[in-house]
Amino acid sequence: MQYRTHITVSLAVGLPMLAAVDQVTFINTAALVCGSVLPDIDHPKSFIGKRSQVVSKVANKTLGHRGATHSLVVAAGVYLLALFIAKAYLATAAMHLPFWLLIGYLLHLIEDSFSKNSIHWFWPFSKFKKSARKRLFYYRTGHVSEYLILGFALCLLLIELNLLWSGHLTSLFDHGWAASLKLLIAKLQLLLLPH
Template sequence: MQYRTHLTTSFALGLPLMAAVGQVTVINGLALACGSLLPDIDHPRSFIGKKSQVVSKVASKTLGHRGATHSLIVAILVYLGTLWIARHYLSPEANFVPFWLFGGYLLHLSEDSFSKNSIHWFWPFSKVKRSSRKRLFYYRTGHVSEYLILGFMLCLLLIELDLLYLGKLQTLFSKGCLVYIKLFLVKLQTLMGL
């Protein structure tokens, strides 16, 4: 996916969750955005790769595109690193930054799982990618299929932003479902050390 599609899709999926737990803030939104772009640091022509040429070229040469940076182990390492930084250097208002950065990272990995080339979720333990022939749905980066996803997610995000402005974004979930989502996210944040 291109960076526009990653950002739009990650916000369309992440914003309702932020609203469900009452954590819609600029800093949490920036963390989600950074997380949704970070795995592509291994591609020098990606949006984030162009912003950090040296790191991107080293990552590309040593790890290859959609290698290590597109795996759960690196996502967890990034989470633990940002958690350590948040605990030692950030103010209490930024307590949930590592969680939302990790969420954006996982959303990026999930989105790339549906690409024609897929990803190595369990790198370095497994170097097997899911074949696009065995999947019901997949997209190709920069082709019509990706632009259809972008269009749909952009419409969804605009509706969500309107609901957020009206203070009704939480209404996307039923009251019972909202309680369970909130409990799940709070427990997950507690387990992750926030």
């Protein structure tokens, strides 16, 4: 998936999550966006790889594309590093930053799981990738299937932004299953963020 699709899909999924716990801020949204492109640091021609050439080339040569950086192990490592930096150097306004960086990172992994080549979720413990032929739905990067996903996510994001602007996005989470999602996010934050 190209960076613009990762960002759009991650925002379309993440913005309602941010709104559910009333944490729609520039810092949290930026953390979500950064997390949504960070796993592709292992590809020198990716959006983030072009902006960090040395790290990208080293990661690509040693780990390959969609190797370690596309795993839960590295996602946990990135989260712990962000947590340390936030606790040691950032103001209280950025206390949720590590959580939203992790959410963006995990959304990237989920999105790439549906690509034709999939990912190694449990690297280095398992090299298993689910074959595209055994899945009901998959997309190919840079092909029509990805652009359809991008178009749908963009339409959804525009609707969400309109609801956010009018003040109705947060009210969607007051009833039913959406209230359960709000509670789940709040409990995850309690579990993952220091008090």
